[in-house]
Amino acid sequence: MSFADLGLSDKVLQAVAAAGYTEPTPIQANAIPHVLARRDVLGIAQTGTGKTAAFTLPMLTMLESGRARARMPRTLILEPTRELAAQVVENFERYGTNHKLNVALIIGGVSFADQDAKLMRGTDVLIATPGRLLDHFERGKLLLTGVELLVIDEADRMLDMGFIPDIERIVKMVPFTRQTLFFSATMPPEIERLADMFLSNPQRVEVSRPASAATTIEQKLVATSSEAAVKRDTLRKLIRAADELKNGIVFCNRKRDVALLQRSLAKHGFSVAALHGDMDQRARMQALDGFRSGEVPLLVASDVAARGLDIPAVSHVFNFDIPHHAEDYVHRIGRTGRAGRAGHAFTLVARGDERSLSAIESLIGQPIPWLDGDLGSLSGDEGESEESRPRRRGGRKESARGEARAEGGRRVRGRRSASDEKAAEPLPSSEPRAEAPRRSSERPSHERARESRRPGHRHDDDGDTPLGLGEHVPAFLMRPVKLKKG
Numbered sequence: 001m002s003f004a005d006l007g008l009s010d011k012v013l014q015a016v017a018a019a020g021y022t023e024p025t026p027i028q029a030n031a032i033p034h035v036l037a038r039r040d041v042l043g044i045a046q047t048g049t050g051k052t053a054a055f056t057l058p059m060l061t062m063l064e065s066g067r068a069r070a071r072m073p074r075t076l077i078l079e080p081t082r083e084l085a086a087q088v089v090e091n092f093e094r095y096g097t098n099h100k101l102n103v104a105l106i107i108g109g110v111s112f113a114d115q116d117a118k119l120m121r122g123t124d125v126l127i128a129t130p131g132r133l134l135d136h137f138e139r140g141k142l143l144l145t146g147v148e149l150l151v152i153d154e155a156d157r158m159l160d161m162g163f164i165p166d167i168e169r170i171v172k173m174v175p176f177t178r179q180t181l182f183f184s185a186t187m188p189p190e191i192e193r194l195a196d197m198f199l200s201n202p203q204r205v206e207v208s209r210p211a212s213a214a215t216t217i218e219q220k221l222v223a224t225s226s227e228a229a230v231k232r233d234t235l236r237k238l239i240r241a242a243d244e245l246k247n248g249i250v251f252c253n254r255k256r257d258v259a260l261l262q263r264s265l266a267k268h269g270f271s272v273a274a275l276h277g278d279m280d281q282r283a284r285m286q287a288l289d290g291f292r293s294g295e296v297p298l299l300v301a302s303d304v305a306a307r308g309l310d311i312p313a314v315s316h317v318f319n320f321d322i323p324h325h326a327e328d329y330v331h332r333i334g335r336t337g338r339a340g341r342a343g344h345a346f347t348l349v350a351r352g353d354e355r356s357l358s359a360i361e362s363l364i365g366q367p368i369p370w371l372d373g374d375l376g377s378l379s380g381d382e383g384e385s386e387e388s389r390p391r392r393r394g395g396r397k398e399s400a401r402g403e404a405r406a407e408g409g410r411r412v413r414g415r416r417s418a419s420d421e422k423a424a425e426p427l428p429s430s431e432p433r434a435e436a437p438r439r440s441s442e443r444p445s446h447e448r449a450r451e452s453r454r455p456g457h458r459h460d461d462d463g464d465t466p467l468g469l470g471e472h473v474p475a476f477l478m479r480p481v482k483l484k485k486g
Helices: 010-018 026-036 051-062 082-095 112-120 130-138 155-160 164-173 189-198 228-241 255-267 281-293 326-333 354-364 389-414 418-424 445-452
Strands: 041-044 075-078 103-106 125-128 149-153 179-184 203-206 217-223 248-251 272-275 298-301 316-319 343-349
Touching: 010 051, 010 082, 026 041, 026 051, 026 179, 026 203, 041 051, 051 082, 051 149, 051 179, 075 164, 082 103, 082 125, 082 281, 103 112, 103 130, 112 130, 125 130, 130 164, 149 155, 155 179, 155 189, 164 189, 179 189, 228 255, 228 316, 228 343, 255 272, 255 298, 272 281, 281 298, 316 326, 326 343, 326 354
Parallel strands: 041 179, 041 203, 075 125, 075 149, 103 125, 149 179, 217 343, 248 298, 248 316, 272 298, 316 343
Antiparallel strands: none
């Protein structure tokens, strides 16, 4: 089957041919006819199989007729991250060379004024992240009543990671008669039920088993300690020993670990960049552009880079942390082995990661082989790293010397010399000896009462503690009472 058999327009076919593509991928071949037929589509396919073009190409064909109005986009594409949104814009620029369409990118980290100007000129295709889209709507700069086609890309992530309230608000803003497309690499049952709320009698296009990994990816597990320094040592050895390493993405679960690992790799001589959600948009795009161009061969990233980023020539993926969600594993390793190329994926596994590993293997339906032994092969000193081992040995020596000194001190204290005994005796003094203090019972009552009122004074539990007012009775209580005669 060729692209000409799918019903695309001549302008689109010319752009596809100019891009060097001759045959559609399975998801494209099955989804494009349904999109052109104005049906709702739920598309499920492996990552890296061309899902973006599966909705981009028919949209270009459908937008050839009609025109946009100010602040009223004709089509709306929602993406979970800024990088994915920018990548969809690149697809429209590549395949829409023969079209005169206005494409607007609405994401955070960019000036509101520039985006408002684009919306005011009229937008055929609006590509946005949910948060910034709602910001424009609440400012009164955007109307969604003219949306004819709504696309929710990476549907499981959009619905599963806190976007549900935003998606529900946006769906209520667009016309009820709009066409809706969902595309994702994974679709768990609970997420699919949510998708059914927004789709009307959808055509399900499933060209591969959900959450399956590409067969061109070689997957390996690497046993390591849970100590951060040891894991960094293991990762560096793994990168240096990797065969045919052209470039690679290292995934971490937390943003702060991304920055820490990037600095550690740079300190050990690696050319590496970082990418995570707390970076400003300019720094994120700069890091991504450097990695795509090959200027920086290693990219340490959070899961912001796991979804849909199209970098065809990534040779290796390293999971520094095993992902919390099994579906994220499929997306992470899907950054390599794209478009039929061979890829390599290594996952560092420590004790305590067994449950997450079991969920991943259950999801993909196959066990992942170990590289150089499983967790049971770890030695007893697995907690030592190359950096900490010398200090730890030195620490043991210092500890031994300290114990020896303490023991020697105990022996010396155990046998006191005669001179020590003599020195311990009180020296005679020519001064008169001070009078020994009187016992509490021998002191006058007013002295004892005054002492008890001093701050911090504590009575001894010797039976002399006075009860009530003690032996001292105030004078006013000793006055005779005069009774009135009745």
